[in-house]
Amino acid sequence: MKKLFVLMLIVSFVSCTQKSDLIKNDLVIAGIKGKVKSYTETVTNLNKHETVKTVYSFNDQGYIVKAESFLVMQVDSEGVQEFMMNSIEYPAYAEGKREIQTKPLNGVSVMSSTEEWNDNGQLVVTQINGDYQLKSTKSFNDHNQLILIENEGVVSEVPFTYSEEFTYKEDGSLDKIIKRSGDAKKIIVNRVIDRDKADNALIVEQGEGGGLDTRKLYTYEYF
DSSP states (O other): OHHHHHHHHHHHHHHHHHHHHHOOOHHHHHTOOSOEEEEEEEEEETTTTEEEEEEEEEOTTSOEEEEEEEEEEEETTTEEEEEEEEEEEOOOOBTTEEEEEEEETTSOOOEEEEEEEOTTSOEEEEEEETTEEEEEEEEEOTTSOEEEEEEEEEETTEEEEEEEEEEEOTTSOEEEEEEETTSOOEEEEEEEEEEOTTSOEEEEEEEETTOOOEEEEEEEEEO
């Protein structure tokens, strides 16, 4: 009986170890280099003239702990103002899984999501918001770069599927190909315009085909 108990402990330990070995930290997934404590992404939609700023915070192991998003607006009487849109707190993984709650201004959760690493080294993200449900399976290459997202979901009882494929270039830029059922594929091009000393992107321009729709500005705080 004692031997059986010890064997069960060993199997449980090996299983947990194997699961933890599959988990990639969030900085690796984002393609960010160095010991980053936080980074700010400011995204301006040049067609809608809308700017959203998001601040991502990490622990010293590279796992995200919090993300806060702000709508940046020009207020005539007060100049540029930032209005918080939501705040997301990320717990630590437990056996390769974490539950995430998105909180808007009034403190009531509007989106719940689960992130879990499967035995194939893929990150499976499930999101639920009212009658909207989405399951996204993210696959990575040997360099820990995201190469494919397979999405399937339901909105108002109507199912949908689409995929996102990522191709990386030597300068760190990437092309994203979006394929939807019955639609022609859409190619989104991300061009890195400038980098900091750690080789992290400072300016990224994004657009469909060869156009320019969005400009992304980044700043980093290092440990």
